[in-house]
Amino acid sequence: MLSRVASPRVFIDGFAGTGVVGLHFRAHARRIVSNDLLYSNYVVNQAFLNSTPGNVDPGRLRELLAELNRLPPRRGYVYEQYGGRYFTPRNAGRIDAVREAIEELAGEGRCTAQERCLLLASLLYAADKAANTVGQYDAYLKHLDAPRSPRRHLVDSNVHKPLRLRLPDVELGEGRHEVYNEDLNRIIAGLRGEVLYLDPPYNGRQYIDCYHVLENILRWQRPPLYGKTRKFARAGLKSRYSRRPEAARALAELIQAAGSEHIFLSYNSEGIIPDQDIAAILARKGRWEVFEREYAVFGNGAGSARRRPIRERIFYCRAGKGR
Numbered sequence: 500m501l502s503r504v505a506s507p508r509v510f511i512d513g514f515a516g517t518g519v520v521g522l523h524f525r526a527h528a529r530r531i532v533s534n535d536l537l538y539s540n541y542v543v544n545q546a547f548l549n550s551t552p553g554n555v556d557p558g559r560l561r562e563l564l565a566e567l568n569r570l571p572p573r574r575g576y577v578y579e580q581y582g583g584r585y586f587t588p589r590n591a592g593r594i595d596a597v598r599e600a601i602e603e604l605a606g607e608g609r610c611t612a613q614e615r616c617l618l619l620a621s622l623l624y625a626a627d628k629a630a631n632t633v634g635q636y637d638a639y640l641k642h643l644d645a646p647r648s649p650r651r652h653l654v655d656s657n658v659h660k661p662l663r664l665r666l667p668d669v670e671l672g673e674g675r676h677e678v679y680n681e682d683l684n685r686i687i688a689g690l691r692g693e694v695l696y697l698d699p700p701y702n703g704r705q706y707i708d709c710y711h712v713l714e715n716i717l718r719w720q721r722p723p724l725y726g727k728t729r730k731f732a733r734a735g736l737k738s739r740y741s742r743r744p745e746a747a748r749a750l751a752e753l754i755q756a757a758g759s760e761h762i763f764l765s766y767n768s769e770g771i772i773p774d775q776d777i778a779a780i781l782a783r784k785g786r787w788e789v790f791e792r793e794y795a796v797f798g799n800g801a802g803s804a805r806r807r808p809i810r811e812r813i814f815y816c817r818a819g820k821g822r
């Protein structure tokens with residue numbers, strides 16, 4: 500359906516997350532504008548979109564990664580807070596050593612700002628691979644530090660392997676993309692681009708709650724943590740799109756302020772904004788239609804492994820038409 504907009508000059512990926520959508524459209528648009536509320540997503544998007552032969556030296560990066568991989572573990576913040584919980588104590592100590600060293604390398608001018616992003620992205624992927632979770636950081640399996648104990652939970656074998664940084668597979672380009680780390684509602688009025696792609700959170704689960712560990716390691720402000728899940732105070736990182744009473748208003752304000760001609764909204768049939776609200780919001784902006792596909796997901800939120808169908812939908816709105 501994006502063929503309706505043959506080759507946009509600018510494609511805005513407003514809730515970019517991992518950045519795969521922006522990366523896909525990089526081949527079809529002159530410029531990508533990528534944005535996400537989480538700093539960890541910003542780092543990855545910046546790393547993949549804006550690496551150029553001028554700001555990244557792959558040879559130096561390989562040497563720096565090898566140097567970081569040789570560092571002995573350190574008993575620092577990650578070791579104290581997450582060791583034996585989300586990571587083995589040894590891997591937590593490795594993360595401490597690497598995270599600290601990345602700031603030192605940047606401070607001493609031994610890597611560029613762009614290379615710092617690539618090193619951080621590499622640490623993020625390595626830490627996530629070695630994490631003792633089932634994907635999200637809301638819980639971890641117990642008995643982590645007793646690998647041979649008969650009471651041990653079965654964990655991914657990567658959890659016990661030494662954390663290892665790898666070179667992210669980035670393509671060096673012209674670096675003409677814009678990457679932001681903002682609440683999209685705050686910056687939307689200033690963004691220019693014919694295509695606006697919106698993939699907001701659609702349920703009550705806050706992304707920061709699911710990924711707080713990675714976000715905390717990347718931000719590296721070392722705030723106090725609390726509770727079993729070791730979360731930090733993160734009110735400023737919570738999304739209105741994950742709050743039932745606020746989500747529809749947030750979307751209405753966003754669409755109203757958007758200056759793009761073609762707006763694509765990804766929102767599945769289980770989203771917290773009622774369909775009639777989405778219809779009213781889009782109708783105020785222009786002519787709209789919806790494309791849907793049935794998709795089978797696992798689970799019902801209560802741990803069941805039964806499949807249930809949901810409808811993945813893309814709402815397309817042509818601003819200013821047919822109002």
Ligand SMILES: C[S@@+](CC[C@H](N)C(=O)[O-])C[C@H]1O[C@@H](n2cnc3c(N)ncnc32)[C@H](O)[C@@H]1O
Binds near residue numbers: 514534700
């Ligand atoms: C459904 S995910 C996007 C997934 C993305 N399309 C991908 O392929 O990885 C929603 C994203 O929106 C971000 N987010 C939530 N509220 C936001 C806001 N107000 N402004 C910008 N980003 C926000 C979250 O951090 C999360 O990464």
